[in-house]
Amino acid sequence: MILKTFKLGGVHPPENKLSSGVAIETLPLPARIFVPVSQHLGTPAKIVVSRGDEVKTGQLLATSAGFISANIHSPATGKVFKIDEVPDQSGYKRTAVFIDTKEDIWADGIDTSPDIVREIKLSKEEIIQRIADTGVVGLGGATFPTHVKMMVPDGKHAELLIINGVECEPYLTSDHRLMLEHGEEMLIGTSILMKALGVKKAMIGIEANKPDAIDHLTGLAGQFEGITIHALKVKYPQGGEKQLIKALTGREVPSGKLPIETGCVVDNVGTAFAVYEAVQKNKPLIERIVTVTGNAALKPSNFMVRIGTPVQHLIDHAGGMPANLGKLIGGGPMMGKALVSPEAPIVKGSSGILLISDSTAKRVPLKNCIRCSRCVSACPMGLEPYLLQQLVEHEMWAEAESNRIMDCIECGSCQFICPSGRPLLDFIRLGKSTVGKIIRTRKN
Ligand code: SF4
Ligand code: SF4
Secondary structure, three states, rough: OOEEEOOOOOEEEOOOOOOOOEEEOOOOOOOEEEEEEEOOOOOEEOOOOOOEEEEEEEOOEEEEEOOOOOEOOOOEEEEEEEEEEEEOOHHHEEEEEEEEEOOOOOOOOOOOOOOOOOOOOOOOOOOOHHHHHHOEEEEOOOOOOOHHHOOOOOOOOOOOOEEOOOOOOOOOOOHHHHHHHHHHHHHHHHHHHHHHHHHEEEEEEEEEHHHHHHHHHHHHHOOOEEEEEEOOOOEEEOOOHHHHHHHHHHOOEEEEEEOHOOOOOEEEHHHHHHHHHHHHHHHOOOOOEEEEEEEOOOOOOOEEEEEEOHHHHHHHOOOOOOOOOOEEEOOOOOOEEEEOOOOOOOOOOOOOEEEEEEEHHOOOOOOOOOOOOOHHOOOOOOHHHHHHHHHHHHOOOHHHOOOOOOHHHOOOOHHHHHOOOHHHHHHHHHHHHHHHHHHHHHHO
C-alpha cells in the first residue's frame, strides 16, 4: 500500500520513541504547584482568587480576558499561598497562582468516575460554551483556544475535521499512548468537535510507525459515523497543520492564510480527548500527558500530570536527574526549546521533557555556508532558510518579509539538515518576532 504524505521538503530524523511501550502513569501531586495565567495563545486570563483562599480541584482560578484567551482552573485542592511571578520553561517570568496542595476534593458538578459517557447530549452552541468554560486549548503545542477555533468566521465554511495523531517529533510518545489508552474517549471527543463544527466527516492521520494505534483506532472507528483512520508515511514535519492537510486531502493552505481556507479545521488527538472530558464530564483542562525521555533519561516515561507541577517532579519520577545531562528541552528535539530551570511548571502546551546527554548536546562546530541548498530542499514551506538567516543577521526586515519569513512554521528541518551547523532556526525565530511586530504596527 502506498502511504500518503506531503510532497514539499521534509526530513527523516531518528525516531527514538523510547517510551512508546510505557503505559501512562498518573503522578502524585507535589506539595506546591505554580499555575501561570498565560498558558494559551492570546490575552492572559484575569485572576479571580486571592492569597489565602481555599480552592478545590477544577475551581476557576482565572477567567478568560479577551476574545482570544482561555479560563484557567485549579489543578489541585489547597490554599493559595501567593500570587507571584514564576519563570516559565524559557526563563521568562509569568504571573502565576502558587497553591499549597492538600488531598484532592473536586469542585461540584465534575464527573470523576472512570465510566465512558457515549451519548452526546449538548447542542452545538452548548458544546462551544462548555469548551470555553473548561479552558480547553490546542494541546498539540499551539495552545490556541479551542472554542475560538470552533467558531468558523463569516464567509468561511468548514467541511472536514482533521485530527492530528501524527506525533512526528522524535522521542515524544504522549499522543501515541493517549490513542492506545483513551482511544474511545478521543473518538467521542472527535464526534463532539464534528457536531460543534457542523461537519459530517473527520479524518484522523497517524504515521505508520504507530501500527498498534492505527489498528486500535481503526477497530473502534467503525462505531463512529463519519470518522476514518489514515496511516501516513513517516516524514517530519507531517504534524504541521499545513503539511497534514496536504498529506490527507491534497489541498494547499495559501501563504499567510489559515486551514479554514481549505474547508479544514485541524485539532490534535490530545485536544479531542480534552474536549471529551470537558463536554461529557464537565472536567476543566487541569492535567495532560507528558513524555519524559531523551538519550540521558534514566526511565523514559509517560505521565498524566497536573498543570503547574514543576518539571523537576516529573524527572524525579523518571529515575532522577542523570549525571551525564547536557541539555534539558521542553518539547521535542526539533521544535522544542532549551529549558532554563527544572523548577518551571508544566503548562497546557507541555508535551514532553527531553533529557539529552552532554556528548550529544554539543552543537556541531559552526562553519561557513557552503551553498549546498540542502536547507532549501528540506523546507516544507518552500522557503530559502540560508537566505532568511542572512537577511535577519543583517537586519534586512523588509527583504525578510518579502521572502516570506512569516510562513516559517519553525519546524527546524533546515537546521537539522545543515552540514555546516548554521543556527538557521534561531535566526529565523528572531526575525519572525521582529517582522511580526513591524506588520502589527503597520496594521494599527
Ligand atoms: S544547508 Fe547549511 S550550508 Fe547548505 S545552503 Fe543551507 S545554510 Fe548553507
Ligand atoms: S525555514 Fe522554517 S519552515 Fe523552513 S525548514 Fe526552516 S524552520 Fe522549517
